[in-house]
Amino acid sequence: MTDHKPKIAFFQCHWCLYAPEDQEWVDRRLPDNIRLIKVPCTGRIDPLFVLNAVQGGAEGVVISGCLPEKCHYKEGNLAARRQLQEFSSFMDYIGYDEARLRFVWLDLQDRGRIQRELADFENQLQQLGSAEALAARQPLEEGGAHE
Amino acid sequence: MSELEQKIRSEAERLLKEGLVDVVIAFRKEDAPLRPQPAFFTHPEDLENLTYNGLCANNLANYLTRYPRETRIGMLVRGCENRSVNALIVEKQHSRENLYLIGIPCTGIIDWRKVIALTGEDILGYEDTDSTLIVRARHQTFRLPRQELLHPSCQRCVHPNPLSADILLGEALPEGDPTLIRARVESFEALSREERTAFFRQEAERCIRCYACREACPMCYCEECFVDHNTPRWTESGTTPAGTHAWHIIRAFHQTGRCTSCGACERACPMDIQMTYLTDKLGKDMWDYYQFAAGMDDKTQPPFAAFTMDDKKHFQAGGKLS
Ligand code: SF4
Ligand code: SF4
Ligand code: SF4
Numbered sequence: 001m002t003d004h005k006p007k008i009a010f011f012q013c014h015w016c017l018y019a020p021e022d023q024e025w026v027d028r029r030l031p032d033n034i035r036l037i038k039v040p041c042t043g044r045i046d047p048l049f050v051l052n053a054v055q056g057g058a059e060g061v062v063i064s065g066c067l068p069e070k071c072h073y074k075e076g077n078l079a080a081r082r083q084l085q086e087f088s089s090f091m092d093y094i095g096y097d098e099a100r101l102r103f104v105w106l107d108l109q110d111r112g113r114i115q116r117e118l119a120d121f122e123n124q125l126q127q128l129g130s131a132e133a134l135a136a137r138q139p140l141e142e143g144g145a146h147e
Numbered sequence: 148m149s150e151l152e153q154k155i156r157s158e159a160e161r162l163l164k165e166g167l168v169d170v171v172i173a174f175r176k177e178d179a180p181l182r183p184q185p186a187f188f189t190h191p192e193d194l195e196n197l198t199y200n201g202l203c204a205n206n207l208a209n210y211l212t213r214y215p216r217e218t219r220i221g222m223l224v225r226g227c228e229n230r231s232v233n234a235l236i237v238e239k240q241h242s243r244e245n246l247y248l249i250g251i252p253c254t255g256i257i258d259w260r261k262v263i264a265l266t267g268e269d270i271l272g273y274e275d276t277d278s279t280l281i282v283r284a285r286h287q288t289f290r291l292p293r294q295e296l297l298h299p300s301c302q303r304c305v306h307p308n309p310l311s312a313d314i315l316l317g318e319a320l321p322e323g324d325p326t327l328i329r330a331r332v333e334s335f336e337a338l339s340r341e342e343r344t345a346f347f348r349q350e351a352e353r354c355i356r357c358y359a360c361r362e363a364c365p366m367c368y369c370e371e372c373f374v375d376h377n378t379p380r381w382t383e384s385g386t387t388p389a390g391t392h393a394w395h396i397i398r399a400f401h402q403t404g405r406c407t408s409c410g411a412c413e414r415a416c417p418m419d420i421q422m423t424y425l426t427d428k429l430g431k432d433m434w435d436y437y438q439f440a441a442g443m444d445d446k447t448q449p450p451f452a453a454f455t456m457d458d459k460k461h462f463q464a465g466g467k468l469s
Binding site: 047048051052055075078079081082083086087089090091093094095096097134136137138 | 335336340341342343344345347373381382383387389390392393396397399400403425428429432436450451452454455
């Protein structure tokens with residue numbers, strides 16, 4: 001166990017936190033080691049975004065969205081779930097531990113759950129130690145190539 | 148000229164002469180030894196150049212998307228090519244009515260790399276027979292057992308017969324053993340995490356980003372590939388380790404539920420990089436979770452283009468498939 005705070009990329013569907021205080025916590029009081037990326041629906045998350053987070057230095061990725069039957073866009077998260085789930089096991093296949101990718105599907109009564117999930121995930125990442133399976137890359141510059 | 152070649156030629160001639168198609172896509176005699184080339188016949192008199200043998204390595208379905216949907220295409224298809232055509236029809240890349248598929252039960256594609264490893268490159272001619280490839284090199288004639296020369300994807304092939312051809316030239320062959328393709332994925336899964344990473348890196352990091360694999364794949368028909376997009380840039384474009392990892396991961400992933408395991412990507416790679424172990428894993432998962440195999444008909448949507456509320460039964464609380 002170390003004091004190292006693992007870097008976490010946190011993709012959040014902006015409909016999934018039903019309690020305003022949870023959303024307020026995410027928007028304003030997220031710990032420094034967690035980077036928030038808000039999306040209109042989990043359906044917007046291309047697996048490439050997840051890979052980019054991983055290659056950009058995230059030691060773990062959390063994706064939170066609505067329960068399948070409660071998707072704001074009716075079916076947006078269903079297709080996303082199939083893809084993201086498969087992407088996670090595909091990454092594991094090439095050696096990237098899928099325990100570093102966590103999905104959190106939230107429901108109405110899940111007040112306060114996102115805080116617990118993030119703390120628990122952080123704990124899990126600390127146990128796993130550093131992630132070295134895939135090469136890290138330089139930040140991508142918009143519009144231009146770089147070597 | 149083999150009997151099969153003769154049959155293909157007469158069928159192509161009939162299609163062109165009777166005006167049933169605008170073009171016949173098949174193979175022609177090679178300029179370089181062992182490498183017959185894809186060819187696009189529009190006039191019956193050009194058909195004397197048509198050839199067919201086990202060294203015809205391209206997946207011809209690749210050329211379907213280079214024509215407008217109105218073009219009436221006659222196409223030579225083996226098992227995997229027919230399935231690729233089906234997958235493309237599902238994705239509305241051509242209409243079935245404007246296609247005439249000349250099917251041949253496939254005895255497998257010979258990997259020219261395996262041949263020259265045995266014969267050297269100084270080749271004068273060759274003959275592909277049922278069980279033997281006879282290669283005439285400058286100082287020696289080789290008689291090589293065909294089965295051993297096949298590309299690995301063909302050694303594992305499950306459906307060698309075209310499924311929906313308009314005409315089948317030759318007798319249908321027995322189906323392949325479906326456990327072989329699974330076994331290869333399972334043996335990779337059984338390696339340790341470190342071994343899997345090491346293998347992935349060893350293959351991916353040799354990549355020179357030439358995109359021959361993409362150009363050879365019938366399902367890579369995007370007008371702008373994610374790696375070519377630069378505002379914003381989605382991924383590193385160079386041959387850095389991170390760039391090659393991203394290319395190999397995402398290219399393969401884009402084939403989920405679409406890849407027919409034809410092996411054309413691997414055959415096209417100038418660096419001899421293995422990549423079907425990636426797409427075959429995705430194919431296996433699509434079968435295990437959704438009982439779907441790409442291209443078995445021209446109607447069923449692949450799993451990533453479809454979904455059902457029943458899916459939630461498959462997902463555990465943590466979000467993982469059970
Ligand atoms: S990814 Fe490779 S094996 Fe799959 S369809 Fe494309 S060329 Fe064929
Ligand atoms: S790799 Fe993906 S984005 Fe690129 S051409 Fe193939 S399917 Fe399209
Ligand atoms: S064909 Fe081979 S070297 Fe070229 S981009 Fe594909 S994997 Fe890389």
